[in-house]
Amino acid sequence: MNGAFYISSVGLQSQQRALDVIAGNIANVNTPAFKRSQVRFSEVLAMRNDPDVPRADLDTMALTTSGVRADSVAMMNEPGTMQVTGSSMDVAIEGQGFIELMGPNGQTLLWRGGTMKVGEDGLLSAVNGMALKAAITIPDDTSAITIAADGVVRARTGEASPVEVGQIALVKVSDPAMLQQLDGGLYRANDGARLVDAQAGEDGTGMLVQGSIERSNVEMTTEMVQLMLVQRAYAANAQLIQAADQLMSIANSLRR
Numbered sequence: 001m002n003g004a005f006y007i008s009s010v011g012l013q014s015q016q017r018a019l020d021v022i023a024g025n026i027a028n029v030n031t032p033a034f035k036r037s038q039v040r041f042s043e044v045l046a047m048r049n050d051p052d053v054p055r056a057d058l059d060t061m062a063l064t065t066s067g068v069r070a071d072s073v074a075m076m077n078e079p080g081t082m083q084v085t086g087s088s089m090d091v092a093i094e095g096q097g098f099i100e101l102m103g104p105n106g107q108t109l110l111w112r113g114g115t116m117k118v119g120e121d122g123l124l125s126a127v128n129g130m131a132l133k134a135a136i137t138i139p140d141d142t143s144a145i146t147i148a149a150d151g152v153v154r155a156r157t158g159e160a161s162p163v164e165v166g167q168i169a170l171v172k173v174s175d176p177a178m179l180q181q182l183d184g185g186l187y188r189a190n191d192g193a194r195l196v197d198a199q200a201g202e203d204g205t206g207m208l209v210q211g212s213i214e215r216s217n218v219e220m221t222t223e224m225v226q227l228m229l230v231q232r233a234y235a236a237n238a239q240l241i242q243a244a245d246q247l248m249s250i251a252n253s254l255r256r
Contacts, residue, residue, distance in 0.1 A: 004244035007044075007067035011237035014041060014070035018230045021073055025218045026227075033092075033112030033185040034216035035075050036223075042071040077176045080217040082209065088145050089116045092214040095206010097170030097198065098187065100133035101126055108133060110171070110179070110187040112214055118142075124153065124166075128184055136166030147210040151200040170205040171195045 018039040028034040044067045082092055091113045093099070098110035115127040118138045123131040124145075136153050138145065144156040151169060154162035173179055178193035189195060198205045 004240055004247075008237040008240040008244070010044060010069050011067050011240070012234060014039070014068060015230050015234040015237060017070040017073075019227070019234070022223055022227050022230065025223050026220070029216050029218045029220060029223075031185050031216050032114040033080060033214045034218065035077055035080075035181060036216070036218045037073050037075050037181070039073055040071045041068045043067075044069050075176065075179060075181055076217065078217050080215040082212045083215050084212050086211050087115070088147075088210060090114070090211055090213050091116060091147055091168075092209045092212040093170065093206045094209050095170075095200075095204060096176075097172050097200070097205030099168060100171055101130040101186070102133050103130055103186075103188075107188075109182070110173070110189065112185060112187075113208075114185055114213055128186075132168060134166055134168055136168070138165060147208055149200060149207040149209070151208050168200070168208060169197060170200050170208075171197055172203055172205045 021037050021039050025036045028036075077096075079094075082094070093113050099113060101109045101111050103109040109130065111126055111130075116132075117125055117127055117129075119125040119129060119131060121131075122137045122140065124134075124136040124138055125131045138155055139157050141157045142155040143158065144162070146154045146156075146162060147168065148154075151167045152164055153166050153168060155165045156162040172195070173189060174194040174196060178190045180188045180190055182188055196203060200207050
């Protein structure tokens with residue numbers, strides 16, 4: 001098969017992957033604490049097909065570029081902007097830390113904050129129903145909840161002064177590249193990732209901000225520009241296939 005078909009085929013697959021990533025970013029522009037992803041491309045190198053060069057010299061042969069391929073998808077860990085909501089059940093993290101949640105089957109999931117609620121069992125939970133791993137129980141007759149910057153949670157019952165009911169601890173991931181982003185602004189640490197326990201404000205984990213939500217770090221203008229560039233690259237690869245096909249057709253006609 002003509003080498004142009006291979007090059008353009010890999011190019012089309014790579015650009016399709018980039019389109020899927022951009023589509024995911026745009027779809028989550030309003031998801032709290034969502035981190036955008038970006039495809040990283042690498043050049044595909046090929047050695048010159050020169051039969052006169054002995055194989056012992058392959059390492060020193062000049063390489064030619066034979067297109068690009070999608071190498072990996074990286075999560076961009078820049079913080080999103082803080083949106084002040086004024087709701088006492090909203091919390092954000094101003095730093096690199098995560099709140100641990102008790103996921104299904106007891107697995108630990110990481111959360112960058114968002115809207116919370118008090119579950120039927122009285123535990124302070126994310127709005128999706130997953131309880132905080134800190135297992136903070138809110139009294140039934142609580143009229144107000146306050147969360148300090150250091151994560152200390154206090155509940156006011158009746159006319160009495162607020163009482164401390166627990167503290168939201170944070171964890172920090174040693175390598176953000178080891179995080180897998182899930183739906184709903186949740187993250188899961190891959191096997192081998194090291195989670196460092198810390199109190200708010202320690203080791204760069206950041207401070208808790210009650211009454212605010214971290215917005216997605218997706219910027220629509222950037223994504224739209226990237227979308228147009230990828231579409232152009234996709235079209236160029238498609239035209240390359242068309243051109244290669246026409247050349248093969250001409251070559252076949254000459255043989256008759």
